[in-house]
Amino acid sequence: MDKHIEKIQKYLHNGRAEDMDNRIERLRKYIDEILLNMKDTEERRCAYLHLYGVSQACAMIALKRNQNVELATMAGMLHDLHSYKTMNTENHAEKGAVLARQILEELSLTTEDETDLICSAILNHSSKAITHSSFDEVLKDADVLQHCLYNTLFPVMEHEKCRYQKLLTEFGILQNL
Numbered sequence: 001m002d003k004h005i006e007k008i009q010k011y012l013h014n015g016r017a018e019d020m021d022n023r024i025e026r027l028r029k030y031i032d033e034i035l036l037n038m039k040d041t042e043e044r045r046c047a048y049l050h051l052y053g054v055s056q057a058c059a060m061i062a063l064k065r066n067q068n069v070e071l072a073t074m075a076g077m078l079h080d081l082h083s084y085k086t087m088n089t090e091n092h093a094e095k096g097a098v099l100a101r102q103i104l105e106e107l108s109l110t111t112e113d114e115t116d117l118i119c120s121a122i123l124n125h126s127s128k129a130i131t132h133s134s135f136d137e138v139l140k141d142a143d144v145l146q147h148c149l150y151n152t153l154f155p156v157m158e159h160e161k162c163r164y165q166k167l168l169t170e171f172g173i174l175q176n177l
């Protein structure tokens with residue numbers, strides 16, 4: 001299994017093994033092992049796509065808004081992990097925040113303040129109609145961006161239209177949905 005994980009990670013990270021010792025990569029290694037244990041291959045595909053996609057969208061939005069890119073990337077990787085791990089989406093934001101805290105503490109990856117920042121974003125990420133802190137908003141918008149950019153030929157879901165339109169405007173893309 002270890003070799004398999006290594007192979008996938010080299011592919012996902014363009015084979016840059018020398019970069020494996022940073023916090024984002026240490027977290028991804030841990031998460032990859034959970035995802036690889038998912039029995040349903042279609043769900044596993046969705047999990048990889050969504051968690052890596054949101055994590056990269058977090059990085060882009062955080063860069064644009066001068067937020068902490070490293071922590072935003074980590075929040076994106078963790079935000080729906082509980083749902084994929086348990087295959088249960090009930091109270092997934094609350095349970096996701098609890099799991100994220102457990103993992104960050106187990107891996108000793110973050111300070112208390114950093115853990116609080118990440119877990120707050122995960123806890124609030126389902127409340128898309130409300131505005132929370134600037135850091136929390138990065139994760140919510142990244143979640144929407146990943147859904148909308150997965151396949152731009154698919155219609156944008158009604159409840160994501162407003163945020164997606166604002167994101168397109170923020171990134172200088174003029175398009176009326």
Ligand SMILES: [Fe+2]
Binds near residue numbers: 050054079080143
């Ligand atoms: Fe999500």
